[in-house]
């Protein structure tokens with residue numbers, strides 16, 4: 001029997017193991033690289049139902065599924081794939097959603113190649129099952145059929161929870177807590193909810209409609225979103241703690257890090273945060289948006305993570321004739337998702353490996369004109385296990401550019417923590433929690449990037465889910481750390 | 492949602508909007524500002540909280556209509572709503588306990604000076620305000636400042652008050668002696684001229700800087716200014732800094748980043764207003780504002 005993606009599929013036919021093993025991993029349909037480097041439409045177009053079911057057939061339904069161990073939130077991957085294979089997409093979606101609150105998002109942005117797909121048994125002898133693509137397919141179906149799969153409304157507990165920050169950690173916790181019947185208010189500093197999902201990750205990778213639909217779903221579940229509310233200024237943490245029965249802090253790690261080299265304040269030099277926020281949150285890529293953004297012709301982006309890839313690919317889409325990544329290590333060490341690197345290469349992004357900026361140069365009107373870099377060589381491995389880049393003396397060279405984006409990382413924002421003296425933080429300003437996610441302030445929990453340092457969407461969501469369970473236990477008086485609301489009267 | 496309760500014209504292009512924002516009215520302190528987001532598609536722009544009525548739950552914004560976003564705001568009428576007002580932002584003014592302070596306001600900077608003068612007056616510091624405008628009709632907030640102490644009003648054309656610039660009046664004030672501290676807010680050339688006088692006179696000078704901002708919470712770094720050789724984020728570490736240490740050239744320079752965009756946005760707005768269909772939407776200047784802005 002042959003299975004041809006073009007041919008009508010009859011999924012009922014059970015495949016023999018041999019036939020199953022003979023199936024090749026389906027390719028994600030994507031926009032043509034030249035066309036897409038000039039538009040903001042999504043790059044990956046999504047699998048058709050037929051391709052998805054075909055790919056689901058490739059799953060071996062391992063009795064001991066490694067993929068679940070590979071997933072930071074332990075999604076029951078073989079189960080949702082089995083439902084999908086059997087054509088029961090509704091059950092697949094219900095199964096997926098019970099493990100993962102934002103699968104439309106993770107199906108698009110998780111680094112599957114170092115998580116579930118890395119340990120997939122089929123990866124040993126060839127190509128892993130395209131778990132991410134299948135997740136996205138099932139999740140998108142679920143979002144289109146949200147009404148059909150919605151659970152029944154929860155019984156109200158009368159308890160109130162404040163969530164600070166509406167990124168993946170905050171949204172996940174909000175959903176879980178609302179499901180449990182608690183009254184949830186999300187405080188968000190920006191005018192729109194979504195965190196990095198709306199201000200950082202661009203439209204061509206994660207359409208904003210998808211995030212908005214998730215936020216709308218939460219609102220329909222009874223979650224209140226209070227936008228333009230900055231905790232630390234509009235309200236302090238101790239105030240929130242007083243007004244709500246519990247608090248979950250998920251403010252991310254949003255402060256940009258600059259390189260600290262001369263010339264960084266020249267016009268045309270952006271932090272990735274500013275550049276991406278202007279383009280994504282403020283819609284500067286759309287016609288007629290009020291917020292401007294520079295359209296560099298020769299753009300250099302410093303950094304090698306997802307943020308750098310998003311910035312450089314955005315610059316290409318905004319008309320950059322040349323867009324170059326400058327990264328101090330080599331291609332192997334790039335921390336970005338493999339797919340993003342691959343897509344960037346396809347889109348004509350150039351890569352200057354083993355180079356680090358030492359100075360930004362400008363003209364007499366103080367516009368950036370080039371970036372001076374020094375060559376690096378990889379030395380001994382550092383604490384992270386990656387080989388440490390060391391500058392080669394006398395190897396300076398200049399890369400001409402009219403726009404420079406610095407994407408070398410972010411750190412914690414002290415805005416909230418500085419108004420909460422009782423909140424224990426590390427010397428880098430990250431919030432300290434116990435296993436349950438509780439901070440040094442009873443009833444105040446934290447998770448996501450503000451605890452871990454810049455990490456991933458799925459880890460932030462995992463924290464949100466874990467914290468929601470702990471908050472629920474706390475509110476029911478089951479968490480040991482629970483101090484009695486009023487001191488017990490001594491008889 | 493914040494309802495506009497009043498809109499009063501103060502000068503040919505400056506308006507005072509009274510807007511509902513009870514929480515901000517309750518807790519703001521002098522020197523702080525808000526980020527205003529009119530609605531979908533709008534820019535986020537920083538505006539000083541010029542005054543508050545905590546009991547009524549309102550704040551006053553004194554806005555100079557100079558570009559697309561500020562013109563959209565000053566054209567609001569009572570009953571209109573502003574989608575988002577975030578704040579209060581920035582560090583409150585560090586107020587002296589006593590002595591004599593001179594508050595210098597240039598143009599709409601006078602609106603930033605007002606809450607500072609009010610707070611100084613309230614704690615018993617003697618206040619002399621020096622404000623100015625091109626001509627009589629451009630002078631704003633004179634009565635409000637008179638409630639805080641002496642006011643010296645200057646007009647460039649001499650049509651009202653003292654002829655000449657605010658800096659000339661300040662020079663006289665400094666020459667007279669007894670000035671403990673100066674607060675100066677206005678266009679960069681004015682603030683630079685002020686510190687040109689107070690520096691040699693060794694008088695502590697606080698200025699409020701207005702770099703381009705996006706979030707106002709420290710997450711973009713767009714508002715970075717150099718003070719005493721150190722890069723600072725004006726939105727969270729300012730907006731007030733020691734005027735004698737500010738790199739004003741860099742500030743003025745960075746403020747000009749989007750000039751070509753601003754011009755295009757304004758022209759497009761005008762065209763829409765007079766009912767012209769321009770056909771093409773506002774295009775970004777061809778080769779990034781970067782190259783476009785170069786001489």
Ligand SMILES: Cc1cc2nc3c(=O)[nH]c(=O)nc-3n(C[C@H](O)[C@H](O)[C@H](O)COP(=O)(O)OP(=O)(O)OC[C@H]3O[C@@H](n4cnc5c(N)ncnc54)[C@H](O)[C@@H]3O)c2cc1C
Nearest residue numbers: 165167168169189195196200231252306448449455456457
């Ligand atoms: C450009 C970019 C691309 C990325 N790509 C990927 C990817 O492909 N895959 C992946 O897994 N990860 C990616 N990441 C990382 C991932 O997005 C983050 O790890 C994740 O978003 C962290 O979630 P969070 O909920 O902790 O915080 P965030 O998403 O940062 O959300 C925090 C929210 O809190 C708000 N906030 C902050 N301070 C306050 C305050 N004081 N009061 C009220 N609200 C406040 C912020 O405005 C924000 O909305 C990327 C990050 C960036 C910046």
Ligand SMILES: Cc1cc2nc3c(=O)[nH]c(=O)nc-3n(C[C@H](O)[C@H](O)[C@H](O)COP(=O)(O)OP(=O)(O)OC[C@H]3O[C@@H](n4cnc5c(N)ncnc54)[C@H](O)[C@@H]3O)c2cc1C
Nearest residue numbers: 536537538539554555558559560561701702703704746753
């Ligand atoms: C802390 C602070 C307090 C301020 N308080 C007041 C106030 O009380 N009243 C008032 O009228 N103005 C105030 N401003 C300035 C005001 O924010 C700008 O005039 C306004 O953003 C201009 O927008 P526009 O679209 O109308 O004009 P545009 O045509 O876009 O710009 C005109 C000029 O305004 C500046 N500007 C543009 N965009 C921004 C931005 N996002 N942030 C800051 N500056 C920008 C630039 O220098 C530009 O050249 C303040 C600025 C800051 C930083």
Ligand code: FES
Nearest residue numbers: 707709711712726
């Ligand atoms: S306005 Fe973004 S950091 Fe200050």
